[in-house]
Amino acid sequence: xxxxxxLYSIGRTSVGQLIKAVDAEKGISxxxxxxxxxxxxxxxxxxxxxxxxxxxxxxxTPETALHYVFKILLFSKIQKHFxxxxxxxxxxxxxxxxxxxxxxxxxxxxKVVLExxxxxxxxxxxxxxxxxxxxxxxxxxxxxxxEQTALDYYKNNHIAVVSYKLKxxxxxxxxxxxxxxxxxxxxxxxxxxxxCENYMSKKHLLIIDGNCWKCQAPMKVAALYExxxxxxxxxxxxxxxxLMKLHYSRTLGMKYVANTCRKCGAFIGxxxxxxxxVAVDSYNRQELDxxxxxxxxxxxxxxxxxxxxx
Ligand SMILES: [Zn+2]
Ligand SMILES: [Zn+2]
Ligand SMILES: [Zn+2]
Ligand SMILES: [Zn+2]
Numbered sequence: 001x002x003x004x005x006x007l008y009s010i011g012r013t014s015v016g017q018l019i020k021a022v023d024a025e026k027g028i029s030x031x032x033x034x035x036x037x038x039x040x041x042x043x044x045x046x047x048x049x050x051x052x053x054x055x056x057x058x059x060x061t062p063e064t065a066l067h068y069v070f071k072i073l074l075f076s077k078i079q080k081h082f083x084x085x086x087x088x089x090x091x092x093x094x095x096x097x098x099x100x101x102x103x104x105x106x107x108x109x110x111k112v113v114l115e116x117x118x119x120x121x122x123x124x125x126x127x128x129x130x131x132x133x134x135x136x137x138x139x140x141x142x143x144x145x146x147e148q149t150a151l152d153y154y155k156n157n158h159i160a161v162v163s164y165k166l167k168x169x170x171x172x173x174x175x176x177x178x179x180x181x182x183x184x185x186x187x188x189x190x191x192x193x194x195x196c197e198n199y200m201s202k203k204h205l206l207i208i209d210g211n212c213w214k215c216q217a218p219m220k221v222a223a224l225y226e227x228x229x230x231x232x233x234x235x236x237x238x239x240x241x242x243l244m245k246l247h248y249s250r251t252l253g254m255k256y257v258a259n260t261c262r263k264c265g266a267f268i269g270x271x272x273x274x275x276x277x278v279a280v281d282s283y284n285r286q287e288l289d290x291x292x293x294x295x296x297x298x299x300x301x302x303x304x305x306x307x308x309x310x
Contacts, residue, residue, distance in 0.1 A: 006062035006142075007050035008032065009169040010069045011039045018069065020172070021049035034068045035060035050169075066169055067142040071114070071124045073175050074138065074164075078105070078112045078125070090162075090180035096188035096199040098295075103189065105162070105180065108135040121150035136160040138182070161186045193294040200292035203300070205233055207240045209284040210277050214266035221259045221268065221277045227293045229257050230300040236290060 009021045011030035018033060021041060030039045030051060037060065039051035053060065081088045087104035094101050109127035116126035116134065123137035123146075137159055139146050146161075154161050164171070165183040174181065188199040208221040222229070222237035222244065229237075234244050234257060245260040247267050258267040268277065277283060293300055 005168040007169050009050050011051045034065040063142045071140045075114050092185040094188050097190045097201045101189045120153050134159050138162045141165045195299050196297040198296040200294045203290045203293040205288040205290035207286050208277050212261040215264040217263040223278045
């Protein structure tokens with residue numbers, strides 16, 4: 001079923017170059033990059049400029065053309081970066097840690113191959129290292145997601161999977177951006193928790209310029225969005241002028257570390273730390289990088305970054 005959102009917006013010139021319909025001219029002949037049939041240019045007012053097959057081309061669909069052309073354009077872009085020895089930066093949302101990562105797609109690779117035959121599967125684009133091992137693949141998805149056998153193969157062979165999920169020929173514009181933003185990348189750059197093996201999340205320590213709730217003296221207050229203060233958090237907060245002291249909570253029946261006023265010695269309990277300081281927008285604050293935190297088992301770590309796309 002042809003989709004209304006996908007137009008044939010890229011054609012091939014008589015010398016074999018791909019051209020956007022916006023840049024094409026009437027009176028010149030173009031062919032379809034997917035099926036090689038003759039295309040005619042349509043520049044009307046109702047739709048954005050596009051091509052149409054001159055005669056019916058039953059084996060060609062906008063989906064196959066979109067898939068094919070996107071793959072070729074991305075491949076050429078990567079090839080160009082290798083030729084010029086430039087990194088190719090990308091950015092992705094990470095489901096493993098909930099953060100956003102950036103990195104060089106070509107970091108571990110020296111070569112790019114189109115439709116590389118890996119036996120059990122044939123990724124759209126493969127990135128190979130100097131030993132001819134596939135280190136990453138790029139899958140361009142329009143209608144067909146990669147087979148489970150392919151995904152298993154990638155996983156078992158430690159091959160990173162970068163996916164583009166295309167909905168419209170307007171997705172071609174995504175390749176013009178200076179930083180690539182694929183729809184998914186199955187690489188987390190954060191360290192794994194040494195206790196439970198899950199990926200950790202970046203942790204931020206807030207330093208708030210507040211006032212003591214009791215004596216109103218100016219008071220630097222440290223807070224975390226989640227988790228408890230680790231020893232290194234306390235050391236970091238201390239460097240920024242926060243006084244943290246051990247207090248005993250009768251309600252909780254335990255000792256805990258709390259922000260303490262230098263002038264009157266009053267301290268801020270966990271509940272009020274959020275409502276009276278973190279949630280008060282009028283207090284100036286800064287956010288410090290404080291290592292990593294594990295959502296799964298609540299442990300802290302100051303491990304080093306993984307280096308996949310560093
Ligand atoms: Zn065609
Ligand atoms: Zn991550
Ligand atoms: Zn005070
Ligand atoms: Zn953990």
